Amino acid sequence: MENLEKYDKAFMEVFELSKENLNEKLVYQSIQLWDSVGHMSLIAALEDTFNIMMEMDDIIDLSSYEKGKEILADKYGVSL
Amino acid sequence: MTYEAVLQLEPYQVDRVSKKEMFTKELLRMTEFHIENCPQYARMMRAIGFNPALADNYESIPFLPVRLFKELELCSVQKEDVYKIMTSSGTSGQQVSKIYLDKATAANQQKTLAKIFSNIAGGMRMPMIIVDCPSVLKNRNMFSARGAGILGFSIFARKKIYALNDDMELQIDAIQKFLEEYKGEKVLLFGFTFMVWQHFYKALKQSGRRLELGNAILIHGGGWKKMVLEAVTPEAFNSALRDLCGIPQVVNYYGMVEQTGCIYIECEEGHLHASTYSDVIIRRGGDFSVATDGERGIIQVVSLLPWSYPGHSLLTEDEGVLLGEDNCPCGRKGKYFKVLGRLKNAEIRGCSDTYATKF
Numbered sequence: 001m002e003n004l005e006k007y008d009k010a011f012m013e014v015f016e017l018s019k020e021n022l023n024e025k026l027v028y029q030s031i032q033l034w035d036s037v038g039h040m041s042l043i044a045a046l047e048d049t050f051n052i053m054m055e056m057d058d059i060i061d062l063s064s065y066e067k068g069k070e071i072l073a074d075k076y077g078v079s080l
Numbered sequence: 081m082t083y084e085a086v087l088q089l090e091p092y093q094v095d096r097v098s099k100k101e102m103f104t105k106e107l108l109r110m111t112e113f114h115i116e117n118c119p120q121y122a123r124m125m126r127a128i129g130f131n132p133a134l135a136d137n138y139e140s141i142p143f144l145p146v147r148l149f150k151e152l153e154l155c156s157v158q159k160e161d162v163y164k165i166m167t168s169s170g171t172s173g174q175q176v177s178k179i180y181l182d183k184a185t186a187a188n189q190q191k192t193l194a195k196i197f198s199n200i201a202g203g204m205r206m207p208m209i210i211v212d213c214p215s216v217l218k219n220r221n222m223f224s225a226r227g228a229g230i231l232g233f234s235i236f237a238r239k240k241i242y243a244l245n246d247d248m249e250l251q252i253d254a255i256q257k258f259l260e261e262y263k264g265e266k267v268l269l270f271g272f273t274f275m276v277w278q279h280f281y282k283a284l285k286q287s288g289r290r291l292e293l294g295n296a297i298l299i300h301g302g303g304w305k306k307m308v309l310e311a312v313t314p315e316a317f318n319s320a321l322r323d324l325c326g327i328p329q330v331v332n333y334y335g336m337v338e339q340t341g342c343i344y345i346e347c348e349e350g351h352l353h354a355s356t357y358s359d360v361i362i363r364r365g366g367d368f369s370v371a372t373d374g375e376r377g378i379i380q381v382v383s384l385l386p387w388s389y390p391g392h393s394l395l396t397e398d399e400g401v402l403l404g405e406d407n408c409p410c411g412r413k414g415k416y417f418k419v420l421g422r423l424k425n426a427e428i429r430g431c432s433d434t435y436a437t438k439f
Binding site: 028029035036037040048053054055056057058059 | 163164181186187190191193194198203205217220231232234235236237
């Protein structure tokens with residue numbers, strides 16, 4: 001599976017979304033499931049998927065679907 | 081100055097002169113905002129004749145008693161902008177505080193906690209043992225103080241495990257397995273003081289078994305009243321945990337659901353520290369004037385965080401004493417203090433204390 005596909009899968013599974021919901025409008029707190037509980041589940045899913053350990057600042061900065069791609073690419077060498 | 085800008089400042093590097101200037105300006109701005117946006121708050125300020133435009137010091141800003149959040153629905157944002165409601169964990173017969181959060185305030189609470197916590201424990205995320213039961217987070221739209229605390233600290237966790245099951249029984253085997261898996265790593269233990277004492281320390285001691293926690297940091301907070309009844313002082317608590325489990329770093333914190341995020345963490349010297357984002361003022365019980373250093377009084381807490389509810393200046397039901405400002409041997413700037421306990425006759429209302437009334 002390509003990295004982007006894996007990335008999308010994490011969002012879809014954690015937030016119970018379909019592919020067409022994954023866009024620039026998907027930001028922290030924009031849907032009910034992406035609250036602080038959901039955020040920690042997302043981080044856990046991303047960490048497991050890409051076998052990385054994220055820093056606290058990055059977890060806080062990861063405030064949208066798009067921003068997450070940027071952080072993973074720039075900080076953790078996951079090309080998306 | 082936005083709160084986001086305040087958060088850019090380091091948690092323990094603002095000296096008293098800059099802090100006073102910043103807090104006076106910002107807290108007065110918050111007072112004006114809440115007057116404009118929370119009708120009950122505006123009525124209270126009018127009733128006592130407080131005009132923010134005439135005030136020149138944040139110490140002169142009125143404080144609301146924390147129990148007012150139980151009696152009134154104090155909210156400074158439109159109902160449709162309320163994102164979460166946080167409650168103190170009341171049991172039947174006790175009224176709960178209700179704290180209304182919008183998205184920005186909820187996010188800022190988490191960010192603030194992260195800034196403060198990293199200063200004490202480092203920015204690394206650790207395997208975390210939560211000394212509580214999984215069911216405490218069951219309603220995600222209405223968090224109890226216990227749930228909010230656990231959730232807030234979960235961001236520092238890489239992997240987590242609950243130490244108790246829903247019958248509050250210590251899961252020693254599971255913890256042992258968890259520790260085995262993360263051998264050699266620093267482990268974070270988190271829980272409310274009474275939970276840690278009743279369901280972790282006592283249960284472990286009774287079992288006669290041992291847990292290898294020589295590389296752990298224990299963070300605990302949330303009410304000493306029940307502990308006082310158990311005749312356990314903070315010092316005895318720390319040394320008991322150290323002796324039984326070999327935990328080298330036991331850190332107490334002071335905080336309340338009405339100002340979630342802005343916790344006061346104990347330094348290496350055993351002093352509770354106010355961070356850049358909040359402050360304490362000790363008031364004399366008789367006339368509410370500001371007490372001098374070393375003088376016992378009631379703790380007032382002020383914080384730059386609460387914009388969605390008028391909780392920026394609150395009078396707690398705790399007694400404490402100011403030990404100093406900017407000159408703690410640990411090197412942190414800001415006020416440092418000691419909590420002496422609950423005011424006599426104050427209703428039991430700490431995070432874990434409401435649970436504690438069952439014992």
